[in-house]
Amino acid sequence: MKSITSSSNEFYKELVQLTKNKKHKDMIFFEGEDLVKEADSKGILKYVIINQEDNAYNPTKIPNILLSQNLYRNLASFKSLPKMMGIAKITLATKLEGDLIYLDGVQDPGNVGTIIRTALALNYKGIILSPDSAYPFSSKVIQSSKGAIFKLPIMIKTIQEFENLKDYDLIGTLLNGEPLNEAQRNGKQIILVFGNEGHGIREEVQQLLNKAYLIPMNEIDSLNVGIAAGIFMYIFRRKKWKSNKKKTYLKLKLNE
Secondary structure, eight states: EEEEEOOOHHHHHHHHHHHTTTOOOOOEEEOOHHHHHHHHTTTTTEEEEETTTOOOOOOOOSSSEEEEEHHHHHHSSSSSSSSSSEEEEEEOOOOOOEEEEESSSOOHHHHHHHHHHHHHTTTTTEEEEEESSSSTTSHHHHHHHTGGGGGGGGHHHOGOOOHHHEEEEEEEEEEEEEGGGOOOOOEEEEEEEEEEETTHHHHHHHTTTTEEEEOSSOHHHOOOOHHHHHHHHHHHHHHHHHHOOOHHHHHHHOOO
């Protein structure tokens, strides 16, 4: 257990840098007991940071770092102080399989976190982020993902650099695409592509798409990318569920 009361402490200086630097080696900082528990359950939690004056209970077996109230408050990003904070070690994925999501320049941390959370809920197998997307392990992305970031493989590279691209259908969201209610799956794995909040999917990525769809809307031409992504992810997951159900039914019929 380490107790820190001075801002000149070298370990504390490292903590401060970790909260400010979005790409600090392979260590990440986050706030909240729920996220601490999630990180611990995945075996990546390295330190639990606790406000010395609150004397909070640490639900893990990971070492405590006790901070004086003013130092603890300096690290926190919310007016209401969290019960605890955490430091975890993360590793980016080097290989992905199954239905995936590609974020092409999505820069708002809240949108990135929301999309990661929804992708996990709908059983997508990983997220690829272009290098100019919001850094997935920033505190705001971790918070908005509600811990999903610890459970879903994350890769940072352009879609052109993705090694198994030929094995996938790339499906994007474009204003000149076909209506989403007419969407089809051809049996291949898919990568759903979502573009930048202001400019959409960049031209060179559009050229790689196998299919493009739009969400039919009334009196407005676009949605927040996090909302649009959720709709797309559900539609294509539902179509896979239907496909799997049909195959199971046929198999049962043949076995009768």
